[in-house]
Amino acid sequence: MIEPIIWTKDLTKKFGDFISVNKVCIEVNRGEIYGFIGSNGAGKTTTIRMLCGILDPSSGEGKVAGYDIFSEQEKIKENIGYMSQKFSLYGELTVEENIDFFCGAYKLSNQKRKIAKERAFEISQLKSVKDSLTKDLPVGWKQRLALALALLHEPQLVFLDEPTAGVDPISRRNFWDLIYELSAEGITLFVTTHFLDEAEHCTRIGLINEGKIIAQDSPSKLKTYFDFDLYEIQSSDNIRLYELLLKERFGRSVSIFGNLVHLVLDRDLSVLNELRNFAEKNSITINSISKIHPTLENVFINLIEKEKPQ
Structure with a gap:
């Protein structure tokens, strides 16, 4: 049996007496588009930061990309892609300079760097403006560039934290078309969002409220939970x-x-x-x-x- 690419049991995060994430159990299979849905403050970002090895859990257990979330956080970071809400771009650098910087951060060899840059330009569709400062780009373009940077080192699992927040409807639709393409290539995508219409695009959905998972299933099966x-x-x-x-x-x-x-x-x-x-x-x-x-x-x-x- 193939091991899930994400697995957690009773994952919990406390800040003092406040329980931000409460005994969350998640299982994501390879190649899925997994939607992590909840209102602002529900615990989505805290959960994703623990799964990415950025934030220490308080208790529970789990593995991401085959690595333990407590003892192998650096290995997790090396083997995943992560796109934050604010895109993590350097505004004073050009598009190409941002790509070069992240190629260096991922320690790509010269041969891999050349391939990765072309792939980044292909995904972002920004080769024609490669010398433009990133801060001057429209939000939708920054969004595509941020995703391209998260994929430079060819991870098989990518976390997208509220990737379409503040983006116009056309850019949102185009971004989801791109997510479908990546999924077709076998990449697993873990997407947090509070846009419930976007959840329709996902293979499976986890609904989180006040730090707890209250349902986890495909969009069509979740609709059968409605008993009125x-x-x-x-x-x-x-x-x-x-x-x-x-x-x-x-x-x-x-x-x-x-x-x-x-x-x-x-x-x-x-x-x-x-x-x-x-x-x-x-x-x-x-x-x-x-x-x-x-x-x-x-x-x-x-x-x-x-x-x-x-």
Whole structure:
């Protein structure tokens, strides 16, 4: 049996009395795109820093790329790629100078350096601006360069920490196309993000909340965890309907989605009649009610609600 490229058991990190990461168990297979999803402050970055050998765990056990996260941190660093939220670029250096600097940091031989530089230019698509200062590049270009630098030493595992934060939608889409290409080459990608729509692109997802993994599965299987019905409602006054439903705590949850109302209900058709009567009583006409498939956001919110003490 092939050993997972990432494996942890009860991985924990404490800062004083505060538990940032609480007994996290992760298993990532080679070649996967693993999405590590959670809101800001959920423990994503702390976890990724422990997995990368940057931060000492408080307790637990695990291996990354075959190396122990406690005793072989330097080996881990040598065998992975890491792209931080701030891209770790040197703004006062040109594109080519950044590539040369990181080739030196990875101690690549002259022969490997030549190949690595061409590969970096290919991935970043920045050869035409190789003499431009990095600080002057658009954010999307910096993003591609940062990824290219993380791949210079040909790691089989790359950690991407919030790689699309602050990037425009087109650059985000192009970046994910690039991630797919790398995955097709057999590279394992561990991606942290709080954009739940991005999680749809992943092979498997781990959902983290308040330092704990609350679910871990493929996007399609995670959606089966949603044990309520989700309805999309169009009415004569959606804003007022939303406010009334919220005030009366009607259903499990209610939200505005574009110009429609999304309502989560128990699986009981009689509730729909109650909804129509409620709207009519408040002089609101319901034009349509459609049952729709839950999104990962619905699943995540549902799982978080389950975690709350009753």
